[in-house]
Amino acid sequence: MRKFKTESKKLLDLMINSIYTNKEIFLRELISNASDAVDKLNFKSLTDNDVDIDSADLAIRVSFDKDNRTLTISDNGIGMTAEELEKNLGTIAHSGSQEFKTENAESQGNDVDIIGQFGVGFYSAFMVASRVRVVSRAFGSDEANMWESDGLEGYTIEPAERATHGTDVILTIREDEGGEDGEGFDAYLSEWGLKNLIKQYSNYVRYPIQMMVTKHRQKPTPVDADENYQPEWEDYQELDTVNSMTPIWKKRASEVEQKDYNEFYKSTFHDFEDPARTISFHAEGTLEYDALLFIPGRAPFDLYSKDYEKGLSLYSSNVLIMEKCADLLPDYFNFVRGVVDSADVSLNISRETLQQNRQLRAIAKRVEKKISSDLEDMRDNDREAYEKFFENFGRGLKYGIYSSYGMKADELADLLLLYSAKEQKMVTLAEYAKAMPADQKAIYYASGDSRERLSKMPVVTGVLARGYDVLLLTADVDEFTFQAMHSYKAQGLPKVYEDDAAREAAEKAVADGAEPETEDRTLELKNVATGDLDLATEDEKKDAEEATKENESLFTAMKDALGDKVEKVAVSARLTDAPACITTEGPLSLEMERVLRRDPSAEAEGMPKSQRVLELNAKHPVFKKLVSANEAGDAEKIKLYAGLLYDQALLVEGILPEDPVAFAASVCELM
Numbered sequence: 001m002r003k004f005k006t007e008s009k010k011l012l013d014l015m016i017n018s019i020y021t022n023k024e025i026f027l028r029e030l031i032s033n034a035s036d037a038v039d040k041l042n043f044k045s046l047t048d049n050d051v052d053i054d055s056a057d058l059a060i061r062v063s064f065d066k067d068n069r070t071l072t073i074s075d076n077g078i079g080m081t082a083e084e085l086e087k088n089l090g091t092i093a094h095s096g097s098q099e100f101k102t103e104n105a106e107s108q109g110n111d112v113d114i115i116g117q118f119g120v121g122f123y124s125a126f127m128v129a130s131r132v133r134v135v136s137r138a139f140g141s142d143e144a145n146m147w148e149s150d151g152l153e154g155y156t157i158e159p160a161e162r163a164t165h166g167t168d169v170i171l172t173i174r175e176d177e178g179g180e181d182g183e184g185f186d187a188y189l190s191e192w193g194l195k196n197l198i199k200q201y202s203n204y205v206r207y208p209i210q211m212m213v214t215k216h217r218q219k220p221t222p223v224d225a226d227e228n229y230q231p232e233w234e235d236y237q238e239l240d241t242v243n244s245m246t247p248i249w250k251k252r253a254s255e256v257e258q259k260d261y262n263e264f265y266k267s268t269f270h271d272f273e274d275p276a277r278t279i280s281f282h283a284e285g286t287l288e289y290d291a292l293l294f295i296p297g298r299a300p301f302d303l304y305s306k307d308y309e310k311g312l313s314l315y316s317s318n319v320l321i322m323e324k325c326a327d328l329l330p331d332y333f334n335f336v337r338g339v340v341d342s343a344d345v346s347l348n349i350s351r352e353t354l355q356q357n358r359q360l361r362a363i364a365k366r367v368e369k370k371i372s373s374d375l376e377d378m379r380d381n382d383r384e385a386y387e388k389f390f391e392n393f394g395r396g397l398k399y400g401i402y403s404s405y406g407m408k409a410d411e412l413a414d415l416l417l418l419y420s421a422k423e424q425k426m427v428t429l430a431e432y433a434k435a436m437p438a439d440q441k442a443i444y445y446a447s448g449d450s451r452e453r454l455s456k457m458p459v460v461t462g463v464l465a466r467g468y469d470v471l472l473l474t475a476d477v478d479e480f481t482f483q484a485m486h487s488y489k490a491q492g493l494p495k496v497y498e499d500d501a502a503r504e505a506a507e508k509a510v511a512d513g514a515e516p517e518t519e520d521r522t523l524e525l526k527n528v529a530t531g532d533l534d535l536a537t538e539d540e541k542k543d544a545e546e547a548t549k550e551n552e553s554l555f556t557a558m559k560d561a562l563g564d565k566v567e568k569v570a571v572s573a574r575l576t577d578a579p580a581c582i583t584t585e586g587p588l589s590l591e592m593e594r595v596l597r598r599d600p601s602a603e604a605e606g607m608p609k610s611q612r613v614l615e616l617n618a619k620h621p622v623f624k625k626l627v628s629a630n631e632a633g634d635a636e637k638i639k640l641y642a643g644l645l646y647d648q649a650l651l652v653e654g655i656l657p658e659d660p661v662a663f664a665a666s667v668c669e670l671m
């Protein structure tokens with residue numbers, strides 16, 4: 001017996017016990033070796049006239065013998081001589097494939113897709129096998145040899161028999177340890193287990209991977225069968241190609257029909273609906289790769305659960321490296337499914353991940369750009385589909401802005417759709433800004449749990465009455481997103497001229513045929529129910545100031561009656577028809593307070609409270625009643641009215657009075 005070199009022994013031990021996290025990948029490694037061997041012979045036949053083979057015959061075969069616990073991976077590739085067996089399999093970390101690649105680097109072109117590079121993959125067989133035999137006959141030689149080892153001390157090489165060129169790798173599979181934590185080795189001796197592994201890791205290997213599979217058929221009806229004959233069925237075995245070979249992402253988009261993409265999507269990503277969009281591209285440069293991405297037509301049920309795993313499948317030379325490579329997708333595009341395939345990425349030795357995150361980052365950046373521009377295209381050219389997309393996945397985009405504290409707003413803000421109270425449909429922020437009257441200075445929004453209710457709220461109707469649109473936000477995350485964004489940079493708005501002379505000059509220029517001037521403007525996002533909207537005209541402001549001055553004692557009395565429910569009571573500059581409304585000062589709006597309160601831990605942690613203001617409409621008859629009660633010194637009435645106005649203003653916002661019984665009693669008392 002020849003002994004493994006000492007270093008090799010250590011390495012072998014490392015291989016078997018630590019390099020791989022997943023034992024099942026041994027099959028991927030052995031099939032990749034077989035594919036390399038076939039590829040090398042194919043390459044030779046293309047470059048050497050003496051090598052006469054029919055490339056249609058090149059194939060890999062997987063078979064098993066349950067009774068003897070053997071699994072065999074055969075190929076009719078280039079094979080190995082005794083010396084090559086010694087060099088390639090006797091020395092760990094010697095890669096004949098890497099050598100082949102280097103030797104043929106110049107003439108190689110696109111005709112080969114050699115997978116091997118480290119010279120270790122073969123030994124992963126010992127993770128599942130107690131003994132490995134390799135029977136090989138080099139192309140052009142009439143001798144065969146067998147390499148054999150138990151993966152511990154050493155190996156033997158002896159003459160053997162093989163009818164034609166190629167290699168059989170015969171594994172004696174370890175005994176199954178059974179039980180829940182057992183190794184499940186028996187799966188490597190079963191048709192479905194092997195088929196699944198081939199499909200999972202080696203589906204796109206360029207050469208057919210054949211296996212005898214069991215099929216079911218109806219037996220022919222006997223000639224003498226009468227009407228009582230019951231059809232009989234039988235199992236039979238047939239050699240089948242298990243892998244689908246050509247990776248669809250390597251084909252040009254123009255060569256593939258959408259229905260084929262749809263089929264691929266559905267079968268690969270287990271969806272029953274067609275994807276909403278298919279994005280395929282080929283990147284060239286320092287890092288060459290193909291990518292095929294899908295935007296699903298519906299949200300998977302677990303998208304917003306913590307079990308949901310984002311990621312794209314990463315392939316290298318048609319072999320699966322990682323099922324879900326999370327680094328390839330930002331969180332807000334976590335719904336995208338697809339594949340990235342690159343022969344250029346530097347794999348780590350177990351071929352389970354990459355050595356360099358820099359490469360992943362470069363791919364991820366490009367992938368993100370492609371997704372964004374595809375979404376923009378859908379938004380601009382197929383609004384109906386985009387609305388559906390946004391319904392499914394918009395929450396993630398909003399959350400992306402919020403969780404990055406607005407840093408991702410530049411990338412994501414234009415992908416948002418929001419409901420316009422004026423247009424009564426979903427609009428983008430750019431569309432909102434474009435439709436604004438020239439004097440509008442901010443983007444207005446209201447936030448609550450139903451569009452219906454919001455559109456009737458006095459703070460909303462007040463702003464609408466001034467001719468300004470209001471966005472009605474109804475999702476939990478909406479207002480948090482808007483606060484994180486703070487503002488939106490609208491591009492190409494009609495220029496606003498501060499002084500008349502400049503405006504007239506510009507108008508004249510346009511009349512003379514010049515293009516109207518445009519400008520970019522940063523618009524603050526303002527909640528119509530918080531702070532000062534600064535919408536009142538000079539006259540309105542003056543009226544409000546006067547009413548405030550004249551009724552100071554009334555406001556003090558009402559504030560005293562309401563206690564710490566409100567920060568203050570004041571004259572409103574935003575109400576038109578309603579007698580009163582609740583607004584807030586500071587960053588926390590009523591709606592945000594309500595969303596935060598839904599978190600059960602909020603109360604215990606000392607929930608921040610919004611600073612509420614009871615605003616009164618000085619033009620409303622109710623106000624006159626308050627004034628006369630105050631003049632009459634009727635403190636009881638002021639208290640009753642203050643409480644009622646406060647509760648009903650909250651009711652309009654969809655917030656129940658803190659003490660509904662007291663509220664009902666007050667209404668009765670008034671009646």
Ligand SMILES: Nc1ncnc2c1ncn2[C@@H]1O[C@H](COP(=O)(O)OP(=O)(O)OP(=O)(O)O)[C@@H](O)[C@H]1O
Nearest residue numbers: 033037088095096097116117118119120121122167
């Ligand atoms: N079926 C085969 N036919 C011909 N040569 C083979 C076969 N399997 C392995 N070899 C040779 O043995 C060498 C070592 O194989 P091994 O799987 O350990 O490494 P590799 O494929 O070169 O690299 P990697 O570790 O990246 O898979 C290969 O480079 C190849 O030259």
